Amino acid sequence: MHILVSGLSHKTAPVEVREALTFPEHTLGEALTSLTSYPHTNEAVILSTCNRTEVYTVASDIEGGQGDIAKFLNSCHEAKGCDITDYLYQHDSLGAINHLFRVVSSLDSMIVGEAQILGQTKEAYSHAFEVQTTNLIFNRLFRQAFAVGKRVRTETDIGENAVSISYAAVQLAKKVFSDLSGKSVMLVGAGKMSELTAKHLQSNGVENVLITNRNYDKAVEMAKTFNGKAVRFDDFTDEMAAADIVISSTGAPHTVIRKDAMKKVMSKRRGRPIFLIDIAVPRDIEADVNNVENVYLYDIDDLQSVVDSNIEERTREAKEAETIIKQELQEFLSWVSSLEVIPTIADLRRVAEQIRRAELERVGTKLGELSAEELNAVNTVTSGIINKLLHEPMIRLKQSAGHKEGYLYVDSLRHLFALDEDEEAPPKQKAPEQVKNMSPIKNEYGTGR
Amino acid sequence: MEEKLVIIFFWLALMAYASAFIFYVYLFIQKRQLTSYLATGLVLLGFAFHTASFVAGWRSVGHIPVEGAFETYFMIAWSMALIYISLEWLTGLKVIGAWVLPFIITLMGISWFRYESAERLSPVVQNSWVIMHVSVIFLSYAGFTMAAATSVLYLIQQRQLKQRRVTLFFRRLPSLEVLDNLSSTAVSLSLPFMTMVIVTGILRSLKQFPAWYLDPIVISTTLTWIVYSVYLALRYLGSWQGRRVAYVALVGFASLFAVEVMRSFTFFHRFG
Known part of the structure; x- marks a missing residue:
């Protein structure tokens, strides 16, 4: 039994290649069943997002399984007429498990720490589960992978800090104000970036949106989309006292918010802090404004440097994530090794011998004093019965080891004879239905936080 | 035992x-x-x-x-x-x-x-007035120390934000608003206790020490009380927010220290 993965991602393949090898949701079921019909492949999960396509399988032997995947991928993309073999990477056994754990923890993502890959992997697994191309190994492996992904997110800061300009603005606002709900934002001028930032602020609780623009009609129009209020450009600094956050992005060649105006705003605000974001180039807000008490001014470069340092922070946290992965990998491996044939046979013999001895001890008193010869005979007979009884199952188990579903016999045997119960039993598997309730997330590498 | x-x-x-x-x-x-x-x-x-x-x-x-x-x-x-x-x-x-x-x-x-x-301990201080007097001291001192600690954190975080530097402190410390609220709440809760310290102290000494108002501890404690009252007035009535009131809280804490230094000059506020 071997776990294999083969695929391509943003790291190995350009977008033209990636888009040639995608599996849209409606084709997944068919693809999965065709994959498991290959001779060496027993279980399969296909993970297909815009940045990666990966095929995970459980195969009876490594080379055969890899051959199956190669044939399968060729059959899938042949129609599109493009050679993908140069872009493929392959991992087996330990490497494959490690790869899955890293992917699901978003260590392999374009933006390390993004949140969506976990949900996407859950979806990929539940598709496979529905068409029954997963079994013992993958049901266990993928569920553990989701636990890894969750541990990494909760136990490290990997997804904590913003890695895009607009989210960095939100993160900074949250360092000034404890809670953004009930706060107001003012947009000075229009622009994609400022609108995006305002949307993020709104989804973080900001309630009132004030919009001003040199073109008043445009301001009114924008106010509708934000459910906010338009303000005339001539006297917007008068209204600014009501805003806790100001995002400025006018196309003006000169500054539109100056220090003296800001001082007036602050005396109207009775000193309550205000957070100014200047994303215009050339800048809209006089740099000196930052020196006014309780005013915090950030321009586009400042935001970018926050983003840069956050990306560094994520890389540091990724190291901690790797140690979590190592621990979980160990746990999975010890479970897998219990499925080996040889140790199972040894366990079975041990249990049988224990039973035999226990029974002999129990009846020992009833038999009275036995001579050495008699005792020997009893031992020979009882051992003989056990050996005869176990002989056939053992032969068949050894034969099945080479078979692609061999480990299922091992698992059944361990279960029927309770071989794991006197030692530390592996945790019981949860009902597979649980993974079905997942939010449909489509894009793997959005500006996730 | x-x-x-x-x-x-x-x-x-x-x-x-x-x-x-x-x-x-x-x-x-x-x-x-x-x-x-x-x-x-x-x-x-x-x-x-x-x-x-x-x-x-x-x-x-x-x-x-x-x-x-x-x-x-x-x-x-x-x-x-x-x-x-x-x-x-x-x-x-x-x-x-x-x-x-x-x-x-x-x-x-x-x-x-x-x-x-x-x-x-001398029998002079084993008295229920003293016990009350001292118990409220603990609470007010503890509260003011808390206010000083959070004010220092406020000043650190405020500096990070003004200088636009993303450091460890910036990441870990809570927002300015939280820190400001913590220190002002600490002062608001501690000042009534300090008022009780002064009142119980005066009531206790009226008979025994008629010249109680000349005691350095009494004077410095009253000054500390004034500093914290000014803090609350500026914070809630005036428009002093954040950095400036944080400094006032630190001045208050410094004067608490002064009270402890005065202990060596006092004529009846000695322990035991």
Whole structure:
């Protein structure tokens, strides 16, 4: 039994290649069943997002399984007429498990720490589960992978800090104000970036949106989309006292918010802090404004440097994530090794011998004093019965080891004879239905936080 | 026997606080779940020992042991630990632990150097007015120390934001608004206690020390009371927010220190 993965991602393949090898949701079921019909492949999960396509399988032997995947991928993309073999990477056994754990923890993502890959992997697994191309190994492996992904997110800061300009603005606002709900934002001028930032602020609780623009009609129009209020450009600094956050992005060649105006705003605000974001180039807000008490001014470069340092922070946290992965990998491996044939046979013999001895001890008193010869005979007979009884199952188990579903016999045997119960039993598997309730997330590498 | 228990539990508490401090610092540098549990667990353990030491002291003298120098600093530290634990419970903020525990540990250290048996106290101070007077001192001192700690954090965070530098402090410290609210709440809750300190003190000394108003401690405490009243007036009535009131809170804390220095010049505010 071997776990294999083969695929391509943003790291190995350009977008033209990636888009040639995608599996849209409606084709997944068919693809999965065709994959498991290959001779060496027993279980399969296909993970297909815009940045990666990966095929995970459980195969009876490594080379055969890899051959199956190669044939399968060729059959899938042949129609599109493009050679993908140069872009493929392959991992087996330990490497494959490690790869899955890293992917699901978003260590392999374009933006390390993004949140969506976990949900996407859950979806990929539940598709496979529905068409029954997963079994013992993958049901266990993928569920553990989701636990890894969750541990990494909760136990490290990997997804904590913003890695895009607009989210960095939100993160900074949250360092000034404890809670953004009930706060107001003012947009000075229009622009994609400022609108995006305002949307993020709104989804973080900001309630009132004030919009001003040199073109008043445009301001009114924008106010509708934000459910906010338009303000005339001539006297917007008068209204600014009501805003806790100001995002400025006018196309003006000169500054539109100056220090003296800001001082007036602050005396109207009775000193309550205000957070100014200047994303215009050339800048809209006089740099000196930052020196006014309780005013915090950030321009586009400042935001970018926050983003840069956050990306560094994520890389540091990724190291901690790797140690979590190592621990979980160990746990999975010890479970897998219990499925080996040889140790199972040894366990079975041990249990049988224990039973035999226990029974002999129990009846020992009833038999009275036995001579050495008699005792020997009893031992020979009882051992003989056990050996005869176990002989056939053992032969068949050894034969099945080479078979692609061999480990299922091992698992059944361990279960029927309770071989794991006197030692530390592996945790019981949860009902597979649980993974079905997942939010449909489509894009793997959005500006996730 | 009880006296030995006071000392044993005292040291156990101090050791637990010191190890909690190490974990809080580590947690400040790197957010880890295990560290977080250990830090909180140890501070709770320290508080349990601290309380046990207090109870043992009570049993050894038969009344609340709050009258000597040892007990005073010991109880200020105890009140601070109590305030900190409730704060962590209420807000879930763990980053402040690394900044409050040094105060607690220092206070315990000071109290140890002033250790003396409770029996040796003079009968003058074994009086219920004094007990009340001293009990409110613990609470007000602990609250003002908390306000000073959060004000320092405010000033640090404010500086990070003004200088637009993303440092460890920037990441870990809570928002300006939270820090500002914490310190102003601490002052608002502590000032009534300090008022009670002054009132009970005056009532107690009217007969025995007619010239009580000449005592340096009385004068410096009143000045401290004025500083904190100014803080609240500026914060809630005026438009002083953030940085400036944080400085006022630190001035108040400095004058608390001055009160302690005055203790060597006082004519009736001596311990024991």
